[in-house]
Amino acid sequence: MIVTNVSPGPPVAFLLSQLGGVVARGFAEALGPMGLEPRHFAVLGFVAAAEGQSQNALADGLAIPPSRMVAVIDELEERRLVQRRPHPTDRRARAVHVTPKGRKTLAGAAELAMAYEATVCSPLSVGERTTLSNLLGRLAAAQGLDGVHHALRG
Amino acid sequence: MIVTNVSPGPPVAFLLSQLGGVVARGFAEALGPMGLEPRHFAVLGFVAAAEGQSQNALADGLAIPPSRMVAVIDELEERRLVQRRPHPTDRRARAVHVTPKGRKTLAGAAELAMAYEATVCSPLSVGERTTLSNLLGRLAAAQGLDGVHHALRG
DNA sequence: TATTGTTATACTCTATAACTATA
DNA sequence: TATAGTTATAGAGTATAACAATA
Numbered sequence: 274m275i276v277t278n279v280s281p282g283p284p285v286a287f288l289l290s291q292l293g294g295v296v297a298r299g300f301a302e303a304l305g306p307m308g309l310e311p312r313h314f315a316v317l318g319f320v321a322a323a324e325g326q327s328q329n330a331l332a333d334g335l336a337i338p339p340s341r342m343v344a345v346i347d348e349l350e351e352r353r354l355v356q357r358r359p360h361p362t363d364r365r366a367r368a369v370h371v372t373p374k375g376r377k378t379l380a381g382a383a384e385l386a387m388a389y390e391a392t393v394c395s396p397l398s399v400g401e402r403t404t405l406s407n408l409l410g411r412l413a414a415a416q417g418l419d420g421v422h423h424a425l426r427g
Numbered sequence: 428m429i430v431t432n433v434s435p436g437p438p439v440a441f442l443l444s445q446l447g448g449v450v451a452r453g454f455a456e457a458l459g460p461m462g463l464e465p466r467h468f469a470v471l472g473f474v475a476a477a478e479g480q481s482q483n484a485l486a487d488g489l490a491i492p493p494s495r496m497v498a499v500i501d502e503l504e505e506r507r508l509v510q511r512r513p514h515p516t517d518r519r520a521r522a523v524h525v526t527p528k529g530r531k532t533l534a535g536a537a538e539l540a541m542a543y544e545a546t547v548c549s550p551l552s553v554g555e556r557t558t559l560s561n562l563l564g565r566l567a568a569a570q571g572l573d574g575v576h577h578a579l580r581g
Numbered sequence: 582t583a584t585t586g587t588t589a590t591a592c593t594c595t596a597t598a599a600c601t602a603t604a
Numbered sequence: 605t606a607t608a609g610t611t612a613t614a615g616a617g618t619a620t621a622a623c624a625a626t627a
Contacts, residue, residue: 282560284544286450288567293447295570296440329608338596343610365603365608390438396569401562406436408551408559413442415550416449483585492619497587519585519626584627593618604607 289412296393303389307382308352312337314382316345320355320369321379327366354378443566450547457543461536462506466491468536470499474509474523475533481520508532 301311309317319335320326326334332342346369349355354375360366371379394402455465463471473489474480480488486496500523503509508529514520525533548556 282557283564284540285556285560285563286454286540286544286547288560288563289443289446289547290451290454291447291572292443292563292567292570293445293451295567295572297444297447299570300440300444327608339609340596340598340611360608363604363608365601367609386438386440390440393440393443393566393570396565397562402439403436404558405562406439406442408555408562409439409442409446410437411550412547413446416446416453416547418445418449481585493586494588494619494621514585517585517627521586582627585625586623587625588621588623590621591619593616595616596614598611598613600609600611602608602610604605 299393300386300389303385303392304382307378307385309378309382312345313349313354314379314386316342317349317354317371317375317379317382321371321376324370325358325361325368327360327363328369329366331369349375352378453547454540454543457539457546458536461532461539463532463536466499467503467508468533468540470496471503471508471525471529471533471536475525475530478524479512479515479522481514481517482523483520485523503529 297311304311304314315335316331319331328342328346329339331346332339335342346355346357350357353372356370356372357367358370360368394405397405451465458465458468469489470485473485482496482500483493485500486493489496500509500511504511507526510524510526511521512524514522548559551559
């Protein structure tokens with residue numbers, strides 16, 4: 274009998290667990306010079322993509338509990354990267370906006386992220402990166418990942 | 428100017444962080460029916476691969492602190508999967524051995540792990556799995572991963 | 582004096598649920 | 605009565621360092 278349902282080489286699930294942890298930590302380190310953690314980067318980017326959202330809307334969109342969103346916005350606001358303004362139609366809510374300084378910081382962090390991406394992928398040719406991105410994307414889709422909540426785990 | 432240093436598609440580092448977390452959690456769940464957590468599986472397998480090692484040697488080999496190893500061995504011994512015996516040459520140390528029940532449990536857990544691997548890889552053809560394993564293996568090697576400490580993060 | 586196993590402590594991180602002010 | 609934001613609390617998980625027995 275020929276075994277066909279086992280993938281050759283080291284188990285993929287195995288490598289993914291290993292690499293996922295290392296890359297997540299490495300990404301956090303790469304962001305260090307900006308003084309941002311991955312969660313700040315994620316929230317800042319999400320706010321910049323759609324300004325004026327309520328904190329609950331942000332928490333919903335990034336699939337994190339509202340109480341955590343409060344802390345992240347606190348830290349971002351303390352550094353003048355975002356600003357809480359009164360919500361135009363609901364006096365309970367706060368409309369979150371990005372400051373000019375926040376946009377600059379976001380741009381810098383995005384550059385660091387791209388540089389880290391290049392470091393991680395450096396062992397591969399451009400063609401291989403495309404292949405890898407495609408294969409991983411299919412696995413991610415099968416796992417129900419939609420590409421939104423990225424840097425929030427840990 | 429043509430941009431060549433950016434990989435096409437979603438960033439690989441991004442997908443790896445996402446998938447790593449999901450797969451690690453999924454693996455923990457897959458092991459659930461056995462009543463084992465990934466760390467127990469890893470230690471049990473490492474002990475089975477070389478019996479009679481001291482706890483410090485195990486902690487060293489799996490790159491986890493000795494105090495943590497104590498807790499894991501405690502739990503494995505409570506379930507009669509491993510056994511602490513006096514070390515033949517050093518009365519301070521304990522030689523850790525796998526019981527017959529431990530071997531059966533390990534075999535069952537290994538089957539669950541293979542089944543989970545098959546689930547994760549189900550969107551890919553066998554050829555694609557080989558390709559993916561190869562690409563991930565090269566990234567892992569570049570990150571200094573040696574393939575030993577797998578299921579211990581989280 | 583150093584090392585093995587162990588225990589205790591302290592620290593980080595997180596979600597849950599209470600609280601207030603508005604709706 | 606329900607919802608937005610906030611705060612407080614408690615839980616899980618962890619590493620660090622102190623400890624006793626032995627080398």
